[in-house]
Amino acid sequence: AQSVTQPDIHITVSEGASLELRCNYSYGATPYLFWYVQSPGQGLQLLLKYFSGDTLVQGIKGFEAEFKRSQSSFNLRKPSVHWSDAAEYFCAVVPGSSNTGKLIFGQGTTLQVKP
């Protein structure tokens, strides 16, 4: 079945440590890929997106993500986490065959940052 999987429901890292959040998808054609962040009580903000081209994409707030076609993955990374990065992170895809732009979301990963 077509799906988006975020294997880690909850991650805790120390401030200043590096971060990697995993995302895997199962769609035949390469989809459009997104990472969104949601702070408590807020809406979703787009961090970065991948449509084509360079497989390493840069986003806002110092985040980057790498598309790996062979692994059907789009992992989010940040070299040094700040306390303000504590939030919930969602990976989302628009299937390559879509003509409606419908986003399919993963279950989300909650990031906790220790001082």
Add this chain to the structure above:
Amino acid sequence: NAGVTQTPKFRVLKTGQSMTLLCAQDMNHEYMYWYRQDPGMGLRLIHYSVGEGTTAKGEVPDGYNVSRLKKQNFLLGLESAAPSQTSVYFCASSGQRASYEQYFGPGTRLTVT
């Protein structure tokens, strides 16, 4: 430029009551979407619209209706609310098919008792 706004922000309903959630966008976007967010389930698409006067079902449409009479507005209706519809509802809009970048509203927290 307000982006995407949602009304109301919070609401408590009793089982069987009806209500309408309003989503408005001022970016002249063609595409609009309604999602619900439940713990551990991410966001799930309820209904969407690819243009004024059009609507279509998403992943979890049962118990909801929508209307897109004006390009800037997308209404989500609950005709007879049920406790299972307790959730946070998000509206989003997207302008260009090529980008598919969706802009989200702040959400409506609905509790059905």
